């Protein structure tokens with residue numbers, strides 16, 4: 390019997406809306422770390438974005454379904470939308486641990502806030518981080534964390550960097566483009582643009 394564990398990428402976020410940068414991050418992670426599968430895990434209430442009203446979980450899942458249609462090796466895991474209270478990554482990883490070898494996918498913009506993540510030590514025990522380049526330099530990101538993470542954590546993080554050419558788009562840019570009525574550009578596929586229009590999403594203030 391083959392007892393090798395499946396290599397599973399866990400990719401959490403608000404996905405409000407999801408976009409080509411998210412797809413790029415999942416593809417880079419899967420290729421660089423030979424992942425068998427990537428789970429997109431939309432957060433119900435991201436602890437680090439307390440002030441903003443997100444589109445409903447149902448809308449964000451519908452948008453993710455459209456983004457991921459036809460993409461091999463990915464799926465949506467709605468468990469955080471069903472869970473009460475804040476969406477803590479550590480809870481999701483703990484639930485998934487055991488069946489798979491876990492990899493936590495995040496963009497470089499998440500690094501500065503990482504030391505404040507709930508039970509970070511446990512997160513690093515449960516998963517190898519995969520850090521996808523968005524902006525800045527690896528050294529610069531790690532330097533900012535040197536005083537806050539332990540040497541083994543820094544080493545594990547450094548091992549996870551994937552510094553391939555970035556896709557520079559954010560959900561914030563896309564929400565602004567929708568609000569301004571300008572074309573959202575190449576990183577929001579037409580099916581998502583149509584869904585956003587039909588449901589009147591992202592028209593009001595943040």
Ligand code: ATP
Nearest residue numbers: 401402403404410414495496521556558559560561
């Ligand atoms: P917002 O602009 O609302 O902050 P966002 O575009 O950063 O949103 P999130 O849903 O907050 O998207 O991000 C989920 C995860 O995807 C995070 O780890 C984030 O760093 C990563 N990510 C988002 N956009 C990109 C991108 N263009 N390239 C690589 N990673 C990305």
